[in-house]
Amino acid sequence: MKIEELNVDEHYKEIGEVLTGDQKKKGILIHAFQQIQKEYNYLPEDKLKELSKKLDIPLSDIYSAASFYKHFYFKPRGKNVVCVCMGTACHVRGASKVLERLEEEFGIKEGETTEDLSMTLETVGCVGCCGLAPVVTVNEEVVGDVGTKKVNEIIKRVKSSDKVRS
Numbered sequence: 001m002k003i004e005e006l007n008v009d010e011h012y013k014e015i016g017e018v019l020t021g022d023q024k025k026k027g028i029l030i031h032a033f034q035q036i037q038k039e040y041n042y043l044p045e046d047k048l049k050e051l052s053k054k055l056d057i058p059l060s061d062i063y064s065a066a067s068f069y070k071h072f073y074f075k076p077r078g079k080n081v082v083c084v085c086m087g088t089a090c091h092v093r094g095a096s097k098v099l100e101r102l103e104e105e106f107g108i109k110e111g112e113t114t115e116d117l118s119m120t121l122e123t124v125g126c127v128g129c130c131g132l133a134p135v136v137t138v139n140e141e142v143v144g145d146v147g148t149k150k151v152n153e154i155i156k157r158v159k160s161s162d163k164v165r166s
């Protein structure tokens, strides 16, 4: 996304009369974050600086607004996002061992991304299907009852996927 192509007035054409200039600028931020993240899979600093300049909003306010939403990221993310559920049901059914195995295999800790950007490893509180515990999500897919065999399948899948984001 080219920041210079952002058109605040155009974006808010229909309700433009109701909003002040500042409100318009702040409102367009979320849209801009979504577009930037869609393209880069995270919010690169240079893009946020361009946005700050374009909208005449201090960079600190830009970061503050983006930090408010959990789904905006400031570091590059992997092509695959593997998320181990650490909620109570999954915890008692061995989620820690699943996490340890993935950390060892990929040489990263929870919250980190492999150097080749093939995978980001995350944890979550509960994904809402405790009956399948322990649960791991691979991108959008839920994998339940994860034991040694399924962890190995997940590892194989991630390792065989393309290393470079398309």
Ligand code: FES
Residues within 6 Å of the ligand: 085, 086, 087, 088, 089, 090, 091, 125, 126, 127, 128, 129, 130, 131, 133, 134, 135
């Ligand atoms: S605790 Fe893991 S799905 Fe609920």
